[in-house]
Amino acid sequence: MAQAKFKIWRGTQDQGEFQEYTAEVGEGMVVLDCIHQIQATQAPDLACRWNCKAGKCGSCSAEINGRPRLMCMTRMDDERYITPGETTIVEPMHTFPLIRDLVTNVSWNYKINKMIPRFQPRQADAPDGTWRMSQEEVDRVQEFRKCIECFLCQDTCHVLRDHGKTEGEMFGGPRFMIRVASLEMHPLDTADRLPLVKDSLNIGLCNITKCCTEVCPEHIHITDNGIIPLKERVVDRFYDPIMWLFHKIFGDKQKAEPARTRTALPVIHEPAAKS
């Protein structure tokens, strides 16, 4: 087994230091394995969040050699992130207030989340209270549903990280642009969140430098499929004079399409009769 050296931040935001540790690295080990080993052998009070160790819970976000990553999805033999023979630096996410060691307080994100109106489906398509939609309609939003809320995109977003736009003229951040996109592009949803996106979540603050897309562990195309389409919708509504005139004359018919104007609905499957 090879030995790997680590420098891990110990302490709080204002008081702390990097401490050095050593871990025995076996085949297939990830950074989180090493952190657990260090907890077990050298630093039982090392604070870190983790749950699934499979890249699905979004708990173990940290900065490994300066790169926002999930610790459980960063293999020790991945030379894009870990330099062999060199000390690996593990820091907490920089954008959020530090509680201790590698654990940050991400509750700001939950406050932003509450600003977004929930899913508001149109009137049911069928008498039994169900809806019909085709796969092609929901492909887009299914990508956004992969989000595990690890908040790495929020951490790396320079609008939040370097410019501190978390209050006042604040920026909602990539995670919540994706949440809005998942609702706005939903074929059944009727709510209008574009004024919120423009004026409260301040999508104009995003300068599409795509760091959020680069760090997303679920490989969601945050910028190209979420933020830019939302920016284009904001242009439609608030900046483009021709589209403004178009909507004035013809109306925005695709929102709140009443079910009764639809043609007869195909029955997807009959419920099996109970014997």
Add this chain to the structure above:
Amino acid sequence: MAQLQSLPVHQGFGETSRRDAWWFGPLVTLIGLSAFLIYANAIVLFVPGYFEIRANKADFFAPHNPAVAPYLAPFHAPLLYDAQSRHAWFQQARPGFWPSWAPFSSAMLILIFPAGFRLTCYYYRKAYYRAFWADPPACAVGEPRKSYWGENRLPLVFQNIHRYFMYAAVIFLFFLWWDALQAFWWPVVENGTVVSHRLGLGLGTIIMVVNCILLTGFTFGCNSVRHLTGGRLDCFSCPRNIAEPRLRHKFWHWSTLLNERHMEWAWASLISVGATDLYIRLCAMGTINDIRIF
């Protein structure tokens, strides 16, 4: 704990815990875009003429100097003003409103459109915000300025004009494809005059066609095209609620396929425009000779 300190915040320009070559991408972008900008400005400001290959290579503007090849350099497409080119829309050396003391190139009248298209393009914005403005220079790397307005206020709120430049770019594509088709139709010159035209093919023809293909891929993969073809819809099958693939969904899907490689299309088409222009100009100046295939 001895020597306590606060968590390093990386507020200074270039400060980071990253160890990889994060500066490499922005540096390549900086060099590549700067080279193109220098070339384009030099051509437009300091090299009048030489946008097509004429019989007298020493004096481009000499009277009765017919084109011996059907090419047109893309920086001059569409060619609005020229006294003798058959590509010209107006057969005069310069427009009447142009001050006589000012240098003139037909490219000055049209380049604002492709330049505006690329300047407001979502990919190029990412590229030059990072490489030229360092906002941010790379992900999780410190920035030189604390203040920030994003694209919420003047002047950057004007980036929202992108779709209008896209409309212009689509129109320009028609001109460029028309020029590429004309590049198959070669003049037959006898005793200094064009007597007829016939089908032909030169290396320049192939270069112009490839350039058009790359520009088409770049233009139709534009995020605004993607939005206007179908991305703006929440429901592709509404209001009839039919599950069959809809035409607008197909357009959106095709644009999305191009958009997934928008960066590659952007660079390939930028390089091809510059290279096509340079090739035709070097042939026009007699520095190199075009290869005539038939």
